[in-house]
Amino acid sequence: MRIFFTKHFLLVVLGFLSLQVMGQRINHLIIESPANLAGEYPIQRAAFGDKAEVEVTGKPVFAVGPNGKYEACEAITNAAEVTGNIAFIDRGTCGFSVKAYNAQNGGAIAVVVCNNNANSPNEIIGMAAGDFADQVTIPAFMTSYATCQKIRASILDGTLESVKLGNFCKVTDVEGDDIIWGIGEDANGNRGDFKGGLNGWTISTENTWVWNADGEVVGGQYLGGDFRSVFSPSGCNGIVVFNSDLYDFNQSCPPVCTGELVSPNISLDGINVEGIVVEFTQALRQYRSKYFIAVSTDxxxxxxxTLQFNQEHPTNSAHILERKALPLTGLDGATQFRFKFIYEGNYYYWALDDIVVRNAKVIDTKIETNFFAVAPSLKVPQSQVAPMYFLADVSNKGNATGSNASLNVVIVDSNESPVAAFTEPLGDISSGQTIENTFFSDTFTPDAKPEAYVGAYVISTDEEDGNENNNQALFYFDVTENTFANLYTEDEIGQAYMKDVTEIWAVDPTNYVTIGNSYYLPKGNGWTVDKVRFGLKNQLDEIEGTGQIRVDLFEWDDQDGGVVRGVEPTERTLVGTNTIFLEEIDNLRNIEIPLFGVDEDGNQDEDSEVVLKDNTQYVLVAHSQPFDPSTPRYQFLTYNGFGLDDAYARSIYTEATNFVLDSLDKKRYGGSFYNDDGTQGDEADRTFSPLGNNQTLYSFxxxxxEMDIKKSTSTYNVDNTASAKVFPNPAARELYIDVTLENTSNVKVELVAIDGRVVASKSFDAVKDSRLKLNLNNVASGTYTALIHTDKGVLSKKVVVQK
Incomplete structure (x- = not known):
């Protein structure tokens, strides 16, 4: 499994401007003894039941249903134990209000539902009102799977004798001597914590921003009937929410739906202003929304x-809760100002609370993560390592100048040992300045041995940075034994994370699609292609027998100035191909086939290898070829850059890399390609356009x-007077070789693995026109080369063993 590094993997220690501080939770479960369990655990109040601000103390007891499980979907059977105590119940099978109602009827004074999501052990969801919600009069809460697992055994054996459940609105104010507005009421009765209402804030458009008294995001298709507590420091006395999902669901304001939240006027009279920083708690789930702040002094x-922010949050993110600080510029000499948040809502929601204004001088230098160079290919074989070039954009989002800035690149190996470090001086970087296209004079060529590397761009100045969270940007790249790839496999990541190429995009491709990757070989001579791998999201019963996938390998000689224009038919030469029929495939998500050379007419030639060359750019593509255009579309597996570690997404985004290589006239490119409007049989005429590395249709x-290479077997003397056919291919238990020789000869057949091992062999005497048999009982599934040695030389055939 590929282990992603944390943000602090280097010796560069990057602090947090309290940006991940959650604040005190409104609801809590307190255990005072035994000592090994003592502490405060998060819980979340249900949308039903008693919401009085009181503390409930009692013995925890698991409520048992008639089936012996702790689900309480029917009348509980241990009411004598539950009566007067706090019932714990496992999530599942029936509604939350049903569970609480049955526990209440069994005498419980409160109920805690244990989440059952082991994959997200710290998750706590809102428990929506259900069929029995109006009849539940006791307090009801949910806690996480992790919490319940920790205390479960002690509840069941009776050693945990008492817990406290708190449901208080205990406001924990944001603190700091530099706060000049937001805590408490100002002279006009305005404030930034939305206690009891908007408090002087105004909303530009109806059906956008709303005040929520309970500190919750409610409704919409994503949340359904549930809600999401924000848990800001003072969320219990109110927050403001823009629920784009809800407004699209009820069609009151479909996306893109824009709304402004405008602050009251804030006086700066009598204040020696060093710099202005707006700080706030935000909760959001991101799809394709945009977030801005703007300032007015009149x-x-x-x-x-407008200043855009939150670009670091990925599409289809999880629920995000964080403290954010935005230094503002343009306020020199101002005696008063106001600001506004602008949300271009395109799913899902954005909530704000506890907004304060600080008087602080802040330097906030940043690596612009949408433009820095990475490895052209995520994985490259050890025989094909080549120099890596570095470039990045940087900026200062603060309100003060950073002195003597420098941009650094650090690369470490899998042991976190530094293997390279380069520096480019930038000089002073002023407030609001962006420095684009900083080239590094140094390059890095990895050692020619398998290794997993992590690189980081790091910016620093002489002064302390007010937000060190964005001072570095990580990226990954691997040197492999023999594999080219632009993605980590699902086995390496540990989950089926890849998606159909068009899954989340508003496109309508034909059923004749081409997808591909570019790979560069600096030392291709003496090497050939062994096998390639790709995947489909489809189920086999959906597409079995409906068509085929053809894989082609082209030499690519770019003639028109870079990857942006794509791979045109006149720029490419076919050097390898193979076709697989979509039937009897064990795993559609990982299909492996050999690649053969082509004859002078461009037809597949199973008797020849793919001939690779030095200093050559190749494009490996797969074409969907259904027999009938009405067949369900073949869904090629891709990754759209979101949902996993953000550094992984940036590691495969090659726009800046291609910019560097093109600027240096290297004719060497990275990234993926596609054509989604093909027709049956027109593959040779298609232009393969860049897939999201230089345009936005398929972002990221x-x-x-993937493509594996191996040493070419063409170093043997070839017997041009002989011919041979192998069958079945794929083979399982036996392989037959029909040999036709010019003269009688002794023959030896060897089955050779990709690493050069001979896994099966047999010698035959006096062969001329003969059928030879090779036993495969002890040969594992895989792709092999059959070497047929005669007195005059060698014949080679690709063989797939599939068991």
């Missing part, structure tokens, strides 16, 4: 250019299409 008559989309 009461809102005019506004500054990269293809799962």
């Amino acid at each position: 009461g809102g008559a005019t506004w500054s250019d 989309t990269v293809v799962y299409l």
Whole structure:
């Protein structure tokens, strides 16, 4: 499994501007003894039941149903034990209010539902009202799977004798001597914590921002009937929410739905302003929304250019809760100002609370993570390592100048030992400045041996940085034994994370699609292609027998100035091919086939190897070829850059890499390609366009299409007077070789693995026109080369063993 490094994997220690501080939770479960369990555990109040702000103390007891499980979906059988105590119940099988109602009827004074999501052990969800919600009068809460697992044994054996459940609105104010507005009421009764209402804030458009008294995001298709507590420091006395999902669901404001939340006017009279920072708690789930802040010094008559933020949060993110700080510029000499948040809502929601204004001078240098160079291919064989080039964009989002800035690249191996470090001086970087296209004069060529590397771009200045969380950006790359790839496999990641190439995009491709990857070989002479791998999301019964996938390998000689224009038919030469019929495939998510050479007419030639060359760019593509255009579309597996470690997404985004290589006229590119409007039989005429590395249609989309290489067997003398056919291919237990020789000869057949091992062999005497048999009982599934040695030389055939 590929282990992703944390943000702090280097000796560069990067602090947090309290950006991940959650604040005190409104609800809590307290255990005072035994000592090994003592502490405060998070719980979340249900949308039903008693919501009085009181503390409930009692013995925890698991409620048992008639089936012996702790689900309480029917009348409980241990009411005598539950009466007067706090019932614990496992999530599952029936609704939350049903469980609480049965526990209440069994005498419980409160109920705690244990989440059952072992894959997200710290998750706590909102328990929505259900069929019995109106009849539940006791407090009801949910806690996490992790909490319940920790205390379960002690509840069941009776050693945990008492717990406390708190349901208080205990406001923990954000603190700091530099806060000049937001805590408590100002002279006009305005404030930033939304206690009891908007408190002087205004909303530009109806059906956008709303005040929620309970500190919750409620409704929409994503949350359904559930809700999501925000848990900001003072969320229990109110927050503001923009629920784009809800507004699209009820069609009151479909996306993109834009709304502004405008602050009251804030006086700066009598304040020696060093710099202004707006700080707030935000909760969001991101799809494709945009987030901005703008400033006015004339009461809102005019506004500054907007500052966009939150770009670091990926599409289809999980629920995010964080403390955010935005230094503002353009306020020199101002005596008053106001600001506004602008949300271009395109799923899912954004909630704000506890907004304060600080008087602080802040340097906030940043690596712009949407543009820095990485390895052209995520994986490259040890025989094909080549120099890596470095470039990055940086900026200062603060309100003060950073002195003597420098941009650094550090590379470490799998033991976290530094193997390279380079520095480019930048000089002073002023407030609001962006420095683009900083090239490094140094390059890095990995050692020619398998290794997993992590690189980091790091920016530093002489002064302390106010937000060190964005001072570095990580990326990954691997040197392999023999594999080219632009993605990690699902086995390496440990989950089926890849998706159909068009799964989340509004496109309508034909059923004749081409997808591909580019790979560069600096030392191709003496090497050949062994096998390739790709995957489909389809189920086999959906597409079995409906068509085939053809895989082609092209030499690519770019003629028109870079990857942006794609791979045109006149720029490519076919050097390898193979076709697989979609039937009797064990695992559609990982299909492996050999690749053969081609004859002078471009037809597949199973008797020849793919001939690779030095200093050559190749494009490996797969074409869907259904027999009938009405067949369900073949869904090639790709990764769209979101949902996993953010550094992984940036490691496969090669726009900046291609910019560097093109600027240096290297004719060497990275990334993936596609054509989604083909027709039956037109593969030779298609242009393969870049797939999300230089245009936005498929942002961050990269293809799962790997290529293994091996040493060429063409170093043997070839017997041009002989011919041979192998069958069945794929083979399982026996392989037959029909040999036709010019003269009688002794023959030896060897089955050779990719690493050069001979896994099966047999000698035959006096062969001329003969059928030879090779036993495969002890040969594992895989792709092999059959070497047929005669007195005059050698014949070679690709053989797939499939058991």
